[in-house]
Amino acid sequence: MTETPGYRPLYRQVYDILVNRVVQGAWRPGEALPSEQSLAKELGVSQGTVRKVLDALTAEKLLERRQGKGTYIAEHTQERALFRFFRIARPGGERLKPERAGETVKVRAARAAERAKLDLERDARVVEITRNRSIDGQPAIHEVIVVSAQLFPGIEKRASLPNTLYSLYQTEYGINIVSTREEVHAELATASDHRALGVEVGSPILVIDRVALSLQERKVEWRVSRLKSDGFVYAVTLT
Amino acid sequence: MTETPGYRPLYRQVYDILVNRVVQGAWRPGEALPSEQSLAKELGVSQGTVRKVLDALTAEKLLERRQGKGTYIAEHTQERALFRFFRIARPGGERLKPERAGETVKVRAARAAERAKLDLERDARVVEITRNRSIDGQPAIHEVIVVSAQLFPGIEKRASLPNTLYSLYQTEYGINIVSTREEVHAELATASDHRALGVEVGSPILVIDRVALSLQERKVEWRVSRLKSDGFVYAVTLT
DNA sequence: GAGTGGTCTAGACCACGCA
């Protein structure tokens, strides 16, 4: 995948060092990094080189920079995580916030499809979270979320899971979700959709199949969301 | 929308100057810009400042830089335009290329919905392009594309339109499409879908509603694509 | 070898946040 470097720019090395530190939890979410000057001195490079790396990491939304204050580990707060990866809106563009409306959690052996999606070992176990979500008080989304039980030990014993799981992954397990790959298609509502969403059997349903990737490109979560299609759209801006 | 600058960094001014030149067609797609040094001298700034701007424009995919050669206006080639904004794939991720399979073009008065979507005047006229597309020889997509007749004079008289309209917009009309806003939802196939796509009435259809924006954030094109849903997905990576 | 973009440095000054 990655080609032979042959030549490895300084800022690339600095980049790897800093990413490693972040991954290893050298700083907690929300915590400030050392200043450009001190990082530069410590790593033996110029401030400009450190700056280039910090800017790149900021563009990747791993860090946040505030003039006059410092550079911080980006936090997957409820708000931010929600709007970064939650793409459901009203036709025309109005952003929506889903509320939670029922959830079940269980641990079981991984199925073949799950092992394939998440690159799991043959005897791996997974945590399955099933949740229904409402928008404006109406049932709208039914989600099945699958993660490796090994990666998230004890997650099934938590009393309540946050609305945005990604902030939990980050703060409790040190796993940063930085990107997702989604595939969207249309289906007809089944009897189970009728029970979960209150739609008629045979009405159109939008199905969103998402794999969430961590900073190290590891496949961390598989999530299939079934969305009632009248009054909602899946909205994306491509650039 | 835009706030008062109050303070306007040099590189911002240089950015605006260069974007204006590109928009005004100072260089043709594929053509090389002057070197960093000569731009710096001409604009009275340092090479580093010019570089920052050129890097930013490269990130926006408006320019391409090649070490040892120069900086070029990015071309919306068939290949690149296709893969940049065409998000249809096989489940699992395999990218697809659509073939054209029938097209009609007409000019008519804009409807209210079209005026709203494209910010058109009350008496505006539009060009409507209806096309069917096949994938692997099977009808798969039905598209209705609407653009302002004023923005694209004579486009309806062209003998044949390219597979990717965006390269035509760029080379013949100097309009660069840099982003799109898409809304995806599910519907049931109608009789017209049955005729165009060969699917049964009542089967699930993925509908993609896209507005394409030019460099100046102008709404240039409205496109509604109806996609047969078995065997195809709308695939996107969020970061 | 000449010319281009790519990396890196050292140092200056500006804008911002805070004590």
Next chain:
DNA sequence: GCGTGGTCTAGACCACTCT
């Protein structure tokens, strides 16, 4: 007033392309 990030400069050297 101090420390932070943000902008800008001038100059050096490296890597790549073409002649």
